[in-house]
Every structure is written in C-alpha cells, then in structure tokens.
Amino acid sequence: MLTRIDVLLFAAARDLIGRDSLAIDLDLPASAGAVLQAVCVAAPQLAPLATASRLAVNRSYVDGSARIEAGDEIALIPPVSGG
Amino acid sequence: MLTRIDVLLFAAARDLIGRDSLAIDLDLPASAGAVLQAVCVAAPQLAPLATASRLAVNRSYVDGSARIEAGDEIALIPPVSGG
Amino acid sequence: MEASGRSTIRVELVHSPIELAQWRSWVGDPDVGAHLWFEGVTRRTTGDQKTSRLTYEAFEPMALSELQRLGDWAVERFALTRLVIVHRLGTVEIGETSVLVGCSSPHRAAVMMAMPEIMNRLKSEVPIWKRQHDQDGEVRWVHPR
Amino acid sequence: MEASGRSTIRVELVHSPIELAQWRSWVGDPDVGAHLWFEGVTRRTTGDQKTSRLTYEAFEPMALSELQRLGDWAVERFALTRLVIVHRLGTVEIGETSVLVGCSSPHRAAVMMAMPEIMNRLKSEVPIWKRQHDQDGEVRWVHPR
Numbered sequence: 001m002l003t004r005i006d007v008l009l010f011a012a013a014r015d016l017i018g019r020d021s022l023a024i025d026l027d028l029p030a031s032a033g034a035v036l037q038a039v040c041v042a043a044p045q046l047a048p049l050a051t052a053s054r055l056a057v058n059r060s061y062v063d064g065s066a067r068i069e070a071g072d073e074i075a076l077i078p079p080v081s082g083g
Numbered sequence: 084m085l086t087r088i089d090v091l092l093f094a095a096a097r098d099l100i101g102r103d104s105l106a107i108d109l110d111l112p113a114s115a116g117a118v119l120q121a122v123c124v125a126a127p128q129l130a131p132l133a134t135a136s137r138l139a140v141n142r143s144y145v146d147g148s149a150r151i152e153a154g155d156e157i158a159l160i161p162p163v164s165g166g
Numbered sequence: 167m168e169a170s171g172r173s174t175i176r177v178e179l180v181h182s183p184i185e186l187a188q189w190r191s192w193v194g195d196p197d198v199g200a201h202l203w204f205e206g207v208t209r210r211t212t213g214d215q216k217t218s219r220l221t222y223e224a225f226e227p228m229a230l231s232e233l234q235r236l237g238d239w240a241v242e243r244f245a246l247t248r249l250v251i252v253h254r255l256g257t258v259e260i261g262e263t264s265v266l267v268g269c270s271s272p273h274r275a276a277v278m279m280a281m282p283e284i285m286n287r288l289k290s291e292v293p294i295w296k297r298q299h300d301q302d303g304e305v306r307w308v309h310p311r
Numbered sequence: 312m313e314a315s316g317r318s319t320i321r322v323e324l325v326h327s328p329i330e331l332a333q334w335r336s337w338v339g340d341p342d343v344g345a346h347l348w349f350e351g352v353t354r355r356t357t358g359d360q361k362t363s364r365l366t367y368e369a370f371e372p373m374a375l376s377e378l379q380r381l382g383d384w385a386v387e388r389f390a391l392t393r394l395v396i397v398h399r400l401g402t403v404e405i406g407e408t409s410v411l412v413g414c415s416s417p418h419r420a421a422v423m424m425a426m427p428e429i430m431n432r433l434k435s436e437v438p439i440w441k442r443q444h445d446q447d448g449e450v451r452w453v454h455p456r
Binding site: 186187190194195196197198199200201202203204205206207208209210211260261263272274275277278281282285 | 331332335339340341342343344345346347348349350351352353354355356405406408417419420422423426427430
C-alpha cells in the first residue's frame with residue numbers, strides 16, 4: 001500500500017519546486033535511497049540538485065540504506081553554505 | 084682606551100643587580116659577544132641569566148659577532164615572556 | 167562537562183545583528199588563558215562579482231541540533247572550557263557578521279586548533295544556506311559541490 | 312600596503328584594560344570575509360600554582376618596533392587586510408586581557424594560519440616580560456628557557 005510522504009525542501013530545491021515540500025507516494029518501509037529516487041521521478045527538475053543532496057530523517061543525516069518508516073520527518077538537504 | 088658602556092637591564096636581570104643598567108668598560112669597537120662576556124665578569128650573579136639572554140643594539144637583536152661602536156644603545160634582553 | 171553547574175556550550179540562530187561583546191564574559195573563566203573569536207562577515211567582492219548582501223536560511227531545528235552536535239564534538243576533542251556558536255539568518259549586509267564562534271581554553275594551542283575545524287565542519291554539516299545578491303541584481307543560492 | 316590611505320597595521324602598548332570591541336570596526340573592511348581575534352588572559356591555575364595576578368613590563372621602544380616588524384611580516388606573509396596587536400603593561404588581573412591580536416582577510420584560511428604564527432613570534436621575539444604573583448605571596452619573573 002502506498003503511503004504519502006512530504007519531503008521538506010530548502011533553498012534552491014524549494015525555489016525549483018515553488019513549495020516548501022514535495023509529496024511522494026511510496027511503499028513503506030523503504031530505504032532513504034528509494035526516497036531520493038522517488039523525489040527525482042516526481043520532480044525531474046530537482047534531479048541534478050537532489051543527487052548532490054543528503055537526506056535527513058527526523059533531523060539527522062542518514063545514508064541511502066537507512067530505513068524510512070511511516071511518520072518519519074524527511075528533509076532534502078542541498079549542499080549547505082552557512083558560515 | 085677603555086670606554087664606559089651602560090648596558091640596559093630588564094626584568095629578573097634588573098632585579099638581580101638592583102639597577103636598570105650595568106656599567107662596563109670596554110675597548111671599542113668590540114663584538115657583542117665580548118660585551119656579553121664583560122657583563123658576566125662585571126656581575127657574576129647575572130651570568131646564568133645573561134648566557135640565556137640576547138643582546139639588542141639600538142633596539143634590534145644582534146648576534147655575537149655584531150660590532151659595537153661608541154654611542155650604541157646596548158640592552159640585555161632576558162628570555163621574553165609576553166603574551 | 168557541567169560539573170560546575172555552568173554549561174560549556176551555547177548555540178544560537180538569531181535574526182538580528184551579532185555582537186561579539188555580548189559573549190565576552192560568558193566565554194571567560196578564571197582558569198582559561200586564551201580566548202579565540204572568529205567572525206564570518208559578508209564580503210563585497212568574490213572574483214569578478216560584486217555582492218550587495220547575503221540572505222541566509224536554515225532548517226532551524228536541525229541546524230540547532232547539528233550545531234550542538236558539532237559543539238559537543240569540539241569541546242570533547244579540544245578540551246575547550248567554553249564554546250559559543252551563533253549564526254545569523256535573514257539579511258546580512260556587507261561588513262556584518264553572519265557567524266560568530268568564540269571559545270576558551272587554559273592554553274592557546276587548543277583554541278587555535280579547534281577554530282579551523284569548527285568552521286570547516288559548520289560549513290559542511292549544518293543545514294544553513296546563503297543566497298548571494300549581486301550588485302547587478304542577480305540572486306543565486308550558494309550550493310557548493 | 313596603504314594605497315587606500317588607511318594603514319594596515321596598528322601596534323600599541325597600553326597601561327589600562329584592553330577592549331576588543333574598540334577595535335572591531337578598525338579591523339573591518341568591505342572586502343574581508345573573516346575576522347579573527349585572540350585574547351591572552353591571566354589564568355588562575357598553572358599546574359599546582361595558584362596565580363593571583365600578573366604584572367608585565369617591556370623595553371617599550373624596542374617592543375613597539377619588534378611588534379611593528381612582526382606585523383609587517385605577518386601582513387606580507389598571510390596577505391592580511393588589517394592587523395592590530397595590543398599588549399597591556401602593568402598589572403593584569405585574573406580574567407583580564409594581557410594581549411589582543413585581531414586580523415582580517417578576504418577568506419578565513421589566511422587569518423586562521425596567521426594567528427598561531429603571530430602569537431608564537433610575539434612570545435619569542437618581543438621584549439616584554441611577565442612577573443607571576445602567586446596566591447601564596449611568591450613573586451617570580453617568567454623567563455622561559
């Protein structure tokens with residue numbers, strides 16, 4: 001059964017989409033890598049930036065093998081430039 | 084002919100002598116090394132500190148071979164500890 | 167870390183000008199001999215580009231937790247006595263401070279080693295982004311690859 | 312160095328408290344992106360010894376010329392935009408600043424590399440001496456060998 005996930009967007013990613021989150025539908029649990037892939041399919045204009053981005057789950061960075069559960073807060077973190 | 088030189092003293096060197104300069108008599112011109120040696124002879128209690136010190140001539144450090152002329156300002160600079 | 171009842175680390179995101187002087191006494195301690203302060207400020211010139219201002223945004227809750235994690239790591243790694251990291255969000259005009267890092271330790275070697283590492287990690291780990299507004303009107307996000 | 316009519320280097324010996332905030336705007340410049348400040352402060356504890364205060368003296372004219380020479384070297388070596396070095400003389404109580412070094416540059420690498428070198432040279436070259444007053448009443452000159 002597909003579950004709807006809102007992926008939080010920031011900076012250039014948000015501007016590319018024009019909204020601060022992107023809804024994707026996924027079978028859960030899924031890997032973080034599968035989430036990233038679904039983002040690129042749902043919004044191809046994000047793909048170049050998304051592949052350079054990291055995913056954060058519940059406000060911590062994860063790698064592609066991390067397991068995403070229903071209710072997790074997912075954020076796409078483009079390359080950062082604070083400082 | 085011997086010339087009288089006042090060697091400026093600082094910090095522990097001054098406290099060891101109880102004055103802010105030490106008079107020595109030397110044939111000029113002389114090397115800075117000869118000045119340092121004359122200091123140790125004139126005030127043996129200074130010798131341990133003087134051998135760890137540097138000589139400054141006219142407010143610049145010199146090495147032992149530097150030539151001291153009449154009228155030069157000579158200072159004995161114990162190991163420094165600013166900062 | 168907090169045996170004395172005083173905390174060792176402070177991290178903040180602020181929306182108004184950063185004043186180093188406000189933090190001077192917090193970073194102080196009778197048993198430190200060295201304070202080191204870094205300020206990142208908006209620079210007018212980058213290569214051929216003339217910047218008029220920068221605007222910063224953050225994923226705020228995560229930026230705060232990443233700053234705290236960075237602070238914990240640095241205090242442990244370099245045995246710092248105090249560490250404060252403040253990052254400004256919103257518009258930062260030329261010459262104004264976008265980030266302030268202050269730290270103290272008994273001897274200067276610790277703060278001198280800590281500071282470059284803290285800034286390197288802050289710039290690679292903390293979810294904060296700058297947008298560069300050029301004098302010719304161009305605006306672009308800075309996303310280092 | 313001074314094509315703009317502004318000097319790049321300031322060195323001072325002072326007999327009253329050092330205030331970093333007084334120097335903040337002097338170190339600033341529209342074309343710098345990084346400010347770095349070091350403060351050496353009197354520390355209470357050194358090993359088993361409890362210090363009550365430090366007193367500093369200098370061979371003042373030579374200390375100023377050595378500070379200027381050090382500043383010239385550092386500005387040239389690290390391409391600093393501004394550099395200020397202020398050393399206090401006389402009594403410096405615990406927690407007070409004996410030496411302040413502030414510098415700025417377009418990028419942070421330059422100030423981060425410059426600061427440890429400036430302090431190392433200051434501590435080995437500039438004719439300034441500290442006297443340590445211990446809480447048990449002992450007073451001694453510090454002459455590192």
